[in-house]
Each structure stands twice: as structure tokens, then as C-alpha cells.
Amino acid sequence: MAERAVLGVHRGRQGGAGPGAHPSIGGRRRSLADRIGERGLYLLSLAAASLSVVIAGGLVAKVLAEAWPALSAFGLDFLTTSAWDPVHGRFGAAAFLFGTAVSSFGALLIATPLSILIALFLSELSPRRSRGPIAALIELLAGIPSVILGLWGILVLGPVMRDTIEPALHDTLGSIPVLGNLFGPDYSIVGMLPAIVILTIMTVPIVSSLMREIFATVPAATKEGALALGATRWEMIRTVVLPHARPGMVGAVILGLGRAVGEAIAVTQVIGGTEGIRANLFLPSDTLASRIAGQYQGATSDLQIASIAYLGAILLALALLSNGVARLWVRDAAGAAA
């Protein structure tokens, strides 16, 4: 009722402009060029959209076709076998699934809190003037080619890891029951930990800038409501900004996870590329993506190529899944907020 009354007022006001005068509705015929242009634009965008669907479909079909020999030879046992033995023709993805899981979750474990802090700092806490430059600097990180990052990983990060960080971690955390097995006692230039660090560096810019966008969607009126009640800046963040942003933040982390799962080059450079499942984060390992990148060229048998394609199919499924979940999550969040 209330809204109607308000509408009535508006209508009344518009009516004042002159009875019956609505030149914008139906009074004007659209030009021919206009109509052709709109039709053309529609067809063009339809074609572009269809093309991307066709390409994506073709890609999936191709990967599956390439993987077919391995799929039929190993079936789902492929997922639980950790062997990778070109000599005897025994292949399995378990070690790489493990490596992918550890490296991506490890990276996100560090990158998530870091990204939240960066995003909060940039959107709520830092002096307004400094926000642009700092944000630009962090986003610059995202532009570093992953090969360069990997090179830095080999030349700089690896030695520091082996000589300083890994011994220090071992000395402090190595004695914790169970968890201590992650930290040592063998030190190495290449290994899981450098890969986690590299993936962290690669995901932080993306996740933090996504989170910054999400924080920006918290209505100013809501934040002012908290501040006007005498909330400190931190209380405002905790009680209105974070709850409002939480669903979107989860989506951002899942997208970051997708990025970490799919990264191949830099990981290949620093992870060491060995088979087997080991708890020690200091030892070399391998991921789905880096195994594909590292071995496709040197594959010696058709079955090995097919097995690599099988790894690719798994990777593709993971990527599509994480992307889909993140999208659904963000959409639900947007729906709930509206």
C-alpha cells in the first residue's frame, strides 16, 4: 500500500508534464539500421557463445579420446595406484592427486588469511591515498610469468629453504607428534614446501583482489550503521563486513584453489618431480599438472601418453568442478544478499 501511494505521487508528478504525452513509448519508430544492428549483434554473440561451447566440448572429447587406452586398461584403479612405472607399463594418479591436494590446500591455507588481511587492509583500514598504489603492486604480482617465478624458486627460494627455513621448521615443529612428520628431517632445494610457497605467491593476488571486490559490496549504510553505534573499525569489520562477505569469500578461495590445482610450469620447476606419497613436505613430490607438463614430451610408450592424458582428464574435472562450485556459491551468496 505504502509503495503504491509513493508511486501515485510519482505518477502524478509525471502527469504534470502534459496529459497524454509519452513520446518515448511507441511514439517513435526505430530506424531500420537500428533493427538490423540489433539482430546482427544478437547473431554475432550467439555465434561466439556457441563457438566457446563447441571448443570446450571438443577439448573434453579430445582429452578423453587420448586417455582412452589408459582408461580402459586401468579403469578407476588408476586413481588409487601410486605407481608410475614406464618400464613395466604400470601407471596411477594417486601420488599426483596427493601432491596436488597437499600443494593446493597448503597454499590456500597460507594464502587465505593473507588475502583476507590484505583485502581488509586495502578496503577498510589503510589510508585512502595508499590504497591504489598498494593494490596495483599486489596485482602486479599476478602478472609475473610463472616461469620467472619458478626460476626464482630454483635460484633463490630453494637454497634458502634448504639451508635456513626447513631446518628452522624442523627444529621448532618437528617434535610435535604426528604433525611433526611433515617437517623433516631431510632438507632439499626442490620439494613440496617451495611449491606451496610459489603457489601461495601466485594465488594471493587473485584471491585478495576478489575479496577486495567482495568487501566493496558491503553497503556503506550498513557499515555506517555499525560505526554510528560506537563500533571500532575492527568491531565493524567483524560484525558487519565479514558476515556479509563470507559466502563470496568462500567462492574466492575456491577459485584460488582452482588456480593452484591447475598451475603447472612453476610447480614443475620447484617440486622435484618424483613419484610416491610422503608426508615430509621438504621432500620432492609431484602434482597432476606438473607431471603432465614435465613428462608429456619424454613419454616413451602409447600407454604412458594415454596415462598422462588420463591425468589431464582428472585435472580438467577438478578445474571444472571447483569453478562450478565457486560460481554456484557466489551466485547463492548474491541471491541471499539481495
Add this chain to the structure above:
Amino acid sequence: MTIDRKELDAAGRVRHETPPGPRTEVPAVDRVGVEHGASGSRVHLEDVKAYYGTKRVLHGITLSLEPGVVTGIIGPSGCGKSTMVRCINRMHEEVPGGRCEGRILLDEIDLNGPEVDVVGVRRAVGMVFQKPNPFPTMSILGNVLAGLRFVGVPRERRIERAEAALTDAGLWDEVKDRLSDPGVSLSGGQQQRLCIARALAVEPDVLLMDEPCSALDPAATMRIEELITQLKRRVTIALVTHNMQQAARIADVTAFMLAGELIEVGSTDRMFTDPQDERTEQYVTGRFG
């Protein structure tokens, strides 16, 4: 002369321990409608100038808000009403480039003094906004509890304080059976009363209301107006309104602003029947511009 958290008791009320500062004479305001023994604080603005960046939007406002009185602030859109009330609880600082000069005293405390904590200012000077802004992720009760948490009311006392605040805002009977429903599930008028309850819960000395009814229908507006009239005994109220009938109905004192200046202030009756300034007369008779 400081307000910091230590000087605020659990209610968020400012303790007045500081010696009175120099007090300048202000233009006499006809103190009509003053309830005897009204609580609430006196706010005194003295030559307040406000800026957004380099643009000055208030050109030296001197005005007092008296306890027990609803001070209506009227004037055409863009004349600086919101800016002025936001200066009083320092919400103008949330706008990039926003700053203010001059003195704003809450009783004897200079709110812009170097040692004053802005958080303390906002606890003492509450605000209700134009558009109801309940916290969207919180329940009805949660909205009221939030402020109590900020102020540091002990957990076991919060519920009773929240109930009292909802009662004072005239909302308790409507929401007592649905306290855990989202705050945003209420109607617009109820949401605004929820925001009033939220502000009252922390027991401010002053309540700034910036066009609190402009998004509401006539029935909801009337309820809020009744509420304001009841509340003025407890808390000093500044009511910004673009609606002159509203000022005439519930403001005891009315201040007329134009282009960043305070043109005239006086008892509402006099302002509407016998304005001293030609521009006030033009505005209140609707012959403006």
C-alpha cells in the same frame, strides 16, 4: 577534556568529570516544550565549518540542541543538514575528504578535542539514518544486541537491555514472537523503529535523526513521530526533515538552513507564524526559489 572508553560507563554515557570549559553565549532560543527534568545532553555548535575536500559546505554554524527538546532542522536539499548532524557524531569523517572546523561541545566536552575518542563520541551521540539500515545478516534481536556488545554491556544483561530498547521503540509487541527472524524481514517502518531501538539500547545522550521518515509511508511516519515525542524526555533529539509539516508537528525548536548557513532558529510556532528572516518566511510558506 576527553572522552575515552574509560570515561564511559557501561551504558555508554559520558561521565562529566571535567571542569566546565569556557562557555560562549549563544543566541537565545525560545525554550518551549522543554520537559522539566529532561535528561540528555546539551550540544553546542560554535562557528562550525565543514568541508568535503576543498569545498566548504557549512559556513560557520552556531546552534544549540537543548535537552528535552526536539530540534527540527529544515532547509532545501543540499543545504548541509546531513553534513551538520554528521559532524556532531563525527560521521563526516567517514566521507573521504570530510573535515570540520569550529567547536562542537557535548555539555562541556569538545568533541573534536585531541584526546577525544571518536568511538566514545558515537556512543554518546547516536544516529538514525534516512534509509532504515538494519544489519542484513542479523536477526531482529541480534541487531539490538550488536550495539550492546560494542559498548561492552555484560552478556547476561544484554537481553534485558535489548527488550527495554525494543519496548522504548514501540516495537516489542510486534516482534517479541519473532526475535530470531532477520531484521530485514520487517516492514520499512518496523525496520526504522528497529534502528531506533538499536540506537537507544546503548543509551546515548543525543540522538541525531536524519530524515528518518523519508522512506516511510504516512502510518509508519506517524508512529515514529509519536516515538520521537516520547523519547525527547530521555535524549536530546535533532530531527532533520525535508517535510515542514513534520517539523511543525513535532519539533519544539526549528532551525532553518540555507546554502550552508543557519538562517534562523527559534520556537517552531514562531518560526512558522512569525519568521524574522525573509528567506525563512519564503521557505516555510512554500514560496521558495
